Amino acid sequence: xxxxxxxxPTLSVQEGDNSIINCAYSNSxxxxxxxxxxxxxKGPQFIIDIRSNMxxxxxQRVTVLLNKTVKHLSLQIAATQxxxxxxxxxxETVNDYKLSFGAGTTVTVRA
Amino acid sequence: DAGVTQSPTHLIKTRGQHVTLRCSPISGHKxxxxxxxxxxxxxxxxxxYYEKEERGRxxxxxxxxxxxxxxxxxxxNVNALLLGDSALYLCASSLDGGNTEAFFGQGTRLTVV
Numbered sequence: 001x002x003x004x005x006x007x008x009p010t011l012s013v014q015e016g017d018n019s020i021i022n023c024a025y026s027n028s029x030x031x032x033x034x035x036x037x038x039x040x041x042k043g044p045q046f047i048i049d050i051r052s053n054m055x056x057x058x059x060q061r062v063t064v065l066l067n068k069t070v071k072h073l074s075l076q077i078a079a080t081q082x083x084x085x086x087x088x089x090x091x092e093t094v095n096d097y098k099l100s101f102g103a104g105t106t107v108t109v110r111a
Numbered sequence: 112d113a114g115v116t117q118s119p120t121h122l123i124k125t126r127g128q129h130v131t132l133r134c135s136p137i138s139g140h141k142x143x144x145x146x147x148x149x150x151x152x153x154x155x156x157x158x159x160y161y162e163k164e165e166r167g168r169x170x171x172x173x174x175x176x177x178x179x180x181x182x183x184x185x186x187x188n189v190n191a192l193l194l195g196d197s198a199l200y201l202c203a204s205s206l207d208g209g210n211t212e213a214f215f216g217q218g219t220r221l222t223v224v
Contacts (some may be wrong), residue, residue, distance in 0.1 A: 032210035043115075043201050043215035044154065051210070089153050096209050097143065097167045101153030 010106045015085075019077040021105050023090035029069060032091040034099065035064060035075045039086045047075070047088075077107075085109045113138070115204045115216035123222045124192050130188040133196040134202030142166075142208030145177055146201040148218070154201055160185055161208040181193045183217045 013019045025033075031052040038045035048059045050073075051067050057064050063076040073090050086107050091099040116135045124130050136143050142161040146154035155168040160179035174190045189196055199220050203213040 041217075043117075043217045044214055046214055049212060055197075066213070091153075093210050096157040097159045097161075098169065099146075099154070099203070099213060100156070103151075103153050 002086040008105055009103065010108070012108045012110060013080045014110050015080060015082060018078055018106060019024065019075075019080045019084070021075045021077075021088050021090075021107065023075075023102060025071050025073065025090070025092050027092060027100075028068075032093040033066065033073055034091045035062075035073075036089045036091060036101075037084075037086045038089065038104070044089060080081070080107075080109050082109045115202055115214055117200075117202050117216035117219050119219060120217065121220045121222075122170055123224060126223055127192030127195060127220040128192050128223075129190050130192060130221060132189075132200050132202075132221070133184065134187070134204075134216060135184045136202075137214060140204040140206055140214075141183055142205045143179055143183065144203040144205070144208065144213065145185070145187045146203065147171070148201055150198075156223065157187070159208050166208055169217075189221075194223050197221060197223045 034049045035047040037047050038044045048062050048064050050057045050064045055066050061078045065074045088102040089101050089104045091101045118133045144159040145157040148154040157171050158177045159166045163179045177187045179185045199218040201218045202216045205211050207212040
């Protein structure tokens with residue numbers, strides 16, 4: 001089975017609120033993680049990455065947190081906007097060359 | 112700068128036919144990976160190529176094959192198409208295919224009828 005999964009398949013957020021998308025992984029040897037955003041009809045768009053020697057990384061309006069103890073990854077989006085509506089995937093590298101994806105969380109932003 | 116480009120964007124094929132999908136990576140990137148994304152699921156790894164050599168292969172039958180050219184572009188070939196091969200085929204480009212940022216193209220939507 002897949003080694004990466006997301007806790008919730010859907011998330012509804014009020015515009016302007018913060019969003020938190022969670023992801024659990026099972027491969028304790030994974031050392032690199034990426035969050036992708038995929039809009040309808042498009043390929044996944046790179047958002048932010050984090051290596052296993054870090055527990056937090058910040059980008060523009062996004063923060064990724066990594067808890068290796070419980071094998072949990074989260075993506076926080078600040079001040080969620082309508083353009084943030086999409087499917088979000090976490091992915092981990094396995095054997096340094098392939099990305100293993102979860103099923104995704106669909107985020108819907110309410111106006 | 113151009114991102115990852117894939118062609119064609121959409122394709123309809125009949126069961127038993129063969130298909131070739133194409134990908135051009137970001138300039139300077141030497142690694143190309145192929146993924147299959149079935150509706151409602153995350154992408155599944157098919158192949159990775161680096162410097163024209165196959166580095167890894169996912170759990171896909173031998174009907175799936177790929178190659179990388181000297182200019183680092185790549186082709187994915189699928190023989191004897193089945194209805195279940197209908198999916199979005201994604202190409203990802205990275206500098207060296209290791210633990211570095213991977214950027215995806217818009218994908219090729221393949222429908223097998």
